[in-house]
Amino acid sequence: MGEEFFTVLPVTEARKKLDDYLPVELRSSERRPLLECLGRRLARPVLSQENVPGFARSTVDGFAVRARDTFGATEGAPAYLRIIGEVRMGEVPECRVGAGEAVRVATGAMLPEGADAAVMIEHTEPLGNGEIEVIRPVGPGENVILPDEDISSGEEIFPTNHLLRPQDLGFLAAVGELELEVWAPLVVGIISTGDEVVPPEAKPRPGQVRDINSYTLAGKVLECGGKPVLYGLVKDDPEMLHQVLRQALEETDIVVVSGGSSVGTRDLTTDVISGLGKPGLVFHGLAIRPGKPTMGAVVGKKPVFGLPGHPAAALISFDLLVAPLLKFGSYRGIKPAALPVPALLSRSLASAPGREDFIRVKLRSKDGKLWADPLLGKSGLLSPMVRGDGIFRIPLEKEGVAAGSEVDVYLFGTDYVL
Amino acid sequence: MGEEFFTVLPVTEARKKLDDYLPVELRSSERRPLLECLGRRLARPVLSQENVPGFARSTVDGFAVRARDTFGATEGAPAYLRIIGEVRMGEVPECRVGAGEAVRVATGAMLPEGADAAVMIEHTEPLGNGEIEVIRPVGPGENVILPDEDISSGEEIFPTNHLLRPQDLGFLAAVGELELEVWAPLVVGIISTGDEVVPPEAKPRPGQVRDINSYTLAGKVLECGGKPVLYGLVKDDPEMLHQVLRQALEETDIVVVSGGSSVGTRDLTTDVISGLGKPGLVFHGLAIRPGKPTMGAVVGKKPVFGLPGHPAAALISFDLLVAPLLKFGSYRGIKPAALPVPALLSRSLASAPGREDFIRVKLRSKDGKLWADPLLGKSGLLSPMVRGDGIFRIPLEKEGVAAGSEVDVYLFGTDYVL
Numbered sequence: 001m002g003e004e005f006f007t008v009l010p011v012t013e014a015r016k017k018l019d020d021y022l023p024v025e026l027r028s029s030e031r032r033p034l035l036e037c038l039g040r041r042l043a044r045p046v047l048s049q050e051n052v053p054g055f056a057r058s059t060v061d062g063f064a065v066r067a068r069d070t071f072g073a074t075e076g077a078p079a080y081l082r083i084i085g086e087v088r089m090g091e092v093p094e095c096r097v098g099a100g101e102a103v104r105v106a107t108g109a110m111l112p113e114g115a116d117a118a119v120m121i122e123h124t125e126p127l128g129n130g131e132i133e134v135i136r137p138v139g140p141g142e143n144v145i146l147p148d149e150d151i152s153s154g155e156e157i158f159p160t161n162h163l164l165r166p167q168d169l170g171f172l173a174a175v176g177e178l179e180l181e182v183w184a185p186l187v188v189g190i191i192s193t194g195d196e197v198v199p200p201e202a203k204p205r206p207g208q209v210r211d212i213n214s215y216t217l218a219g220k221v222l223e224c225g226g227k228p229v230l231y232g233l234v235k236d237d238p239e240m241l242h243q244v245l246r247q248a249l250e251e252t253d254i255v256v257v258s259g260g261s262s263v264g265t266r267d268l269t270t271d272v273i274s275g276l277g278k279p280g281l282v283f284h285g286l287a288i289r290p291g292k293p294t295m296g297a298v299v300g301k302k303p304v305f306g307l308p309g310h311p312a313a314a315l316i317s318f319d320l321l322v323a324p325l326l327k328f329g330s331y332r333g334i335k336p337a338a339l340p341v342p343a344l345l346s347r348s349l350a351s352a353p354g355r356e357d358f359i360r361v362k363l364r365s366k367d368g369k370l371w372a373d374p375l376l377g378k379s380g381l382l383s384p385m386v387r388g389d390g391i392f393r394i395p396l397e398k399e400g401v402a403a404g405s406e407v408d409v410y411l412f413g414t415d416y417v418l
Numbered sequence: 419m420g421e422e423f424f425t426v427l428p429v430t431e432a433r434k435k436l437d438d439y440l441p442v443e444l445r446s447s448e449r450r451p452l453l454e455c456l457g458r459r460l461a462r463p464v465l466s467q468e469n470v471p472g473f474a475r476s477t478v479d480g481f482a483v484r485a486r487d488t489f490g491a492t493e494g495a496p497a498y499l500r501i502i503g504e505v506r507m508g509e510v511p512e513c514r515v516g517a518g519e520a521v522r523v524a525t526g527a528m529l530p531e532g533a534d535a536a537v538m539i540e541h542t543e544p545l546g547n548g549e550i551e552v553i554r555p556v557g558p559g560e561n562v563i564l565p566d567e568d569i570s571s572g573e574e575i576f577p578t579n580h581l582l583r584p585q586d587l588g589f590l591a592a593v594g595e596l597e598l599e600v601w602a603p604l605v606v607g608i609i610s611t612g613d614e615v616v617p618p619e620a621k622p623r624p625g626q627v628r629d630i631n632s633y634t635l636a637g638k639v640l641e642c643g644g645k646p647v648l649y650g651l652v653k654d655d656p657e658m659l660h661q662v663l664r665q666a667l668e669e670t671d672i673v674v675v676s677g678g679s680s681v682g683t684r685d686l687t688t689d690v691i692s693g694l695g696k697p698g699l700v701f702h703g704l705a706i707r708p709g710k711p712t713m714g715a716v717v718g719k720k721p722v723f724g725l726p727g728h729p730a731a732a733l734i735s736f737d738l739l740v741a742p743l744l745k746f747g748s749y750r751g752i753k754p755a756a757l758p759v760p761a762l763l764s765r766s767l768a769s770a771p772g773r774e775d776f777i778r779v780k781l782r783s784k785d786g787k788l789w790a791d792p793l794l795g796k797s798g799l800l801s802p803m804v805r806g807d808g809i810f811r812i813p814l815e816k817e818g819v820a821a822g823s824e825v826d827v828y829l830f831g832t833d834y835v836l
Binding site: 034035038052053054055057059061087088089090091092093106107108109110143145149150151157158165166167168169170171172173174175176178194195196197200201203204205206207208209210211212213214215216217218219220222223230263264265309311312315338339341342363365368369370378379380381382383385386388389406411412413414415 | 452453456470471472473475477479505506507508509510511524525526527528561563567568569575576583584585586587588589590591592593594596612613614615618619621622623624625626627628629630631632633634635636637638640641648681682683727729730733756757759760781783786787788796797798799800801803804806807824829830831832833
């Protein structure tokens, strides 16, 4: 079966077909200590067990007061308050603020009973006799954080699948969540094929190229929170490929075979993948460019993908089919992640209706505008793959994009979802 | 020494002062296998030892030809060529293309001698007698990649400090670079202080808060490629703080103390840091908001930082002072990294000239424009810290930014440098 006989499917249909055979959630969860959860995703929402800050705090250095005692205060007609004590950081106040009274507080200190606001030290004058003048009024709650103002007990802090960043770890420490239920990394078996491909440690003879996909795909698996297992390079030998695929299916959660670029290798890969077991091949060919010769199968409950041989194309197929499983456990679970960035396309590009095109771009700032320069070059070149900052999509129904149009660029390194 | 006596320094001056005492490069390098280098930075430029692809390749399925034999070919007046053989993927061609001859090639196959272009199969018609009609001309080099067209031997592939992404690993595999000289992670000692702060495993009493900074800062260190070592929480006790700081100085490359938010804790931290050794305190107070109560010292050749107690402020001081050392080895080495993203500010913000303001924003897409909503809220709140997508700067000399102005947002999760 050559390339010309592909029945290409739009990506959304291919995903839907796969979802019919795959479990709703491919991942299992595990409890991990907070500090090991950076870059991991939550397996369930985290609800706060506590109010934060848990007590009323001053947000300024100054005096805890009853707001009504300061109403109408001005420089000409200040309010006079008597200092009856001080609250140190971390202390429970011993005093209670009554009418005409003030208590010295530092930023972050607990507000004493009776007080409902804080006056900044800059808006007071000490009189030397244990009294202060207040020269500006404060309203109730002003310069104060209420006990549940940051977060209330029972409130959701982060939803399922939230990707944990440094600031998130700190916030979770603040509410005492020191162990989290996160998704365990899915294990992805990676196999390269192609008679012209040699292992990277070999010196290629003329006509041969080194195995690139094992490395780009392993890197992507890691970047998406999975765990890659490399099965190396299998020459165009159906028995051997079948054997390695069976082993990978037993040892991993998802298997990815990247093909050599020849039609022969692709046909062989299709045949071997089709023969692995039920339900078998789900689709063969995607309505995308690059990445058309992509195939998807399910064996038992495990997905098996055949990706194109060209590294840049294989990465796009990976983004569309493998990354969502690693990040969301199924295609049903796909949620918008990192926002794409609008940029102006620097030259017109043609596309074919009925096909999604994915274009790598280099971003450039000029006159306060962000420009996207498409990295085109000849299709066999590798260097455009490493020169890009991100990627954008020309949708199925569009025939192209005119120079100067705004396109949505997904930035490499961010948690984008194509 | 209270906050009012700070002599605040602009960030660039603080960095310059630190550079005077610090080595030009804080990091040491190490050789690591390619697959362990994802997210690491190169310690020296990688020059290609080879031409890539190393041989002339066809970029299409079709026929290798002499371009001049196709000149002027049209559907009405095709060029007639004789098929004299085929080149399979990975093979060295045995035939040579002479005048009026063509050799069947697949995408990626090596071009036989004599050929200087390839004709797409779609632009040919088989005649059944071992000949083809060519119905469109090709120019010399058309549909062909030359031996050094992707990369030439001796050419720089990536510069020093390049942050390695999945696609970069593949490209390095392609040129046979399977071990790389990368920077070893700098080890950062993290100490929290403050009498009101309790360890996260404790249940805070009223007036107390959990240690957040140990976690946010450890996460940032990891994100910037460093290795965090947590020394836990030190109460406001100068002897104890001195002891822990001395231990951290011996065991790590950079020491970071985040202060409680009280003036007393800050003063104590300043005194202890000042007493650690020569050259000592380099600056105390930065012309930034938030983050003003930041101090920097050098002890021997090691930097010691006192960061503000508030987690959001501590993160900004970290971005400005610690992150550049982790990513570039010194402030001298700072290079532009991930481009900021232009977005429209949704409301006006005031600033003070002579001070840099850093504002966290939530990004929102509306009518094809990217809007940045500043996350302001009361200064003591933690939740704005986790709701942001990125951060932008109001420069020293500006008095504010008007609603609708374009601001440059550095996206969290990208390799930005403030």
